[in-house]
Amino acid sequence: MAHKQTYFEDVEVGQEIPPLEKNPTTQQLVKYAGASGDFYQIHYDKDFAIKNNLPGVILHGALKNAFLGQLMTDFAGEHGWLRKLSVQYRGMDQPGSKVVCKGKIAKKYSENGHNLVDCEIWLENAKGEKTTLGSACVMLPSRHPAS
């Protein structure tokens, strides 16, 4: 596996999650429309988007949700499990400009024998504005698994 495994013992509250940079293009929006089945024209038809008072085509909120999902599955690694993922869209993002998924550990605890980590996550545009806010809960493996 390409991803390095993170263990429960390795993380501390306040620690940052390795950021994930994405550079969405109009081509990616078309691919996402096809793969997800969301064919709302504001995501690929510039004239339609402008007619709807938008500055141009914009990213699917769901694509930003997918980027934040990747942030968390990369962090959880093969032996972790993403339990919860929440996103609230606060601003629009346009293709041709980078977005960066970021997060930090908010809480670390054990429940019913599972090692859980709650994270605050968000997506920033190139200006550093948070256009999507969210939270996630991941289960992480222990370096000393109980037998």
Add this chain to the structure above:
Amino acid sequence: MANKYVTEAARQQIGKAGEARTVEVERGAIRRFAEAIGDANPLFNSEAEARHTRFGGMIAPPTFCRSLSAAIPDVKLDMGESFRGLDGGSDWEYFEPIRPGDRITVQSKIADLRESSGRLGPMVFITTETSYTNQFGRLCALQRSTAIRY
């Protein structure tokens, strides 16, 4: 103040369910979805590599569920033709991996209808809950998404 659109009668639509659909998950659809979101994780892309993981094979990325075409029940509100829509966000819970060849039953229902008045006038929040259950009757994922109309 009384709601303009989310009246007591409109709230009767809470609980309304869409048609349940069962979809077979194709390996190629998982790969295409992973490629579209730009996620190269071998778990979502390579059967050969995923076979040696604890999952024993490929699984779907977390938001792949969106491609399974849930039938969202239509909500009727007396807003005329000119309202605008926004995607407010989603909350997901994951219980079991979704794998190629799974037959996933997708069922949506209206979980909540709320109204608040904002800078742009009255805004309606429609929360839809969608469950994704596999062929063994195990709940794989639960999605609560909020659509905004104003």
